[in-house]
Amino acid sequence: MRLKNIPGSRETIAASDLVIHEPEKLKGRWSGEFGRKGRLAIEIGMGKGKFLMGMAEKDPDTDYIGIEKYSSVLLRAIQKLQAAPRDNVRLIRMDAEYISDVFAPGEVDVIYLNFSDPWPKDRHAKRRLPSRQFLARYDAFLKEGGRIEFKTDNRELFDFAVEEVEESVFEIKSITYDLHADSVMNEGNIMTEYEERFSALGNPIYKYILERKKN
Ligand code: SAM
Secondary structure, three states, rough: OOOOOOOHHHHHHHOOOOEEOOOOHHHOOOHHHHOOOOOEEEEEOOOOOOOHHHHHHHHHEEEEEEEEEOOHHHHHHHHHHHOOOOOEEEEEEEEEEHHHHHHOOEEEEEEEOOOOOOOOHHHHHOOOOOOHHHHHHHHEEEEEEEEEEEEOOOHHHHHHHHHHHHOEEEEEEEEEEOOHHOOOOOOOOOHHHHHHOOOOOOOOEEEEEEOOOOO
């Protein structure tokens, strides 16, 4: 998702206290930011934030951090959050490549990847958010017993993601090739913007949930 550059978006973001401007300084201290030792969930590539805010409303005992690379997109999420403020949500503008600088070992309970950019060229595979390189980064800060949830309508990206799990410390705990027809995995599902758009076209939604392999 890349919106047109919106004049003033960088200034609005800089002035927003919903955005964490120096997230590296909170590494290992996120519970202090939220003022409680709650569960911590992050969504990487959250777009305009529909899923993140839906989850935060449904699950007020968990703190949610949305990470988005582009200012023009983050601006939309800020506007949404300003319209319906929530204490348990914060936003970060950053490229997830540097995510290991922001979270300490064992700090995050759940990582959500929704409709991640496919980066179709082979030489860009390591930029895909469910790649083995990113799974290794997630391993560094995911709590013992934590999980990664990924959904997409892109079959090539999903098949790639499933293969990448083999090259990681994770294993697939649940998988579906038609989320909306799977009564167990679809229970409580909050749709993202892309999910609404692509399922309305009749595309099936693929999803997996990963946990660390048990020794
Ligand atoms: N998750 C939303 C949804 O399902 O509706 C948005 C999906 S959109 C296809 C992917 C989003 O991820 C875009 O907003 C993009 O800017 C963001 N993104 C892609 N790569 C990223 C990265 N390395 N770090 C942070 N955000 C990223």
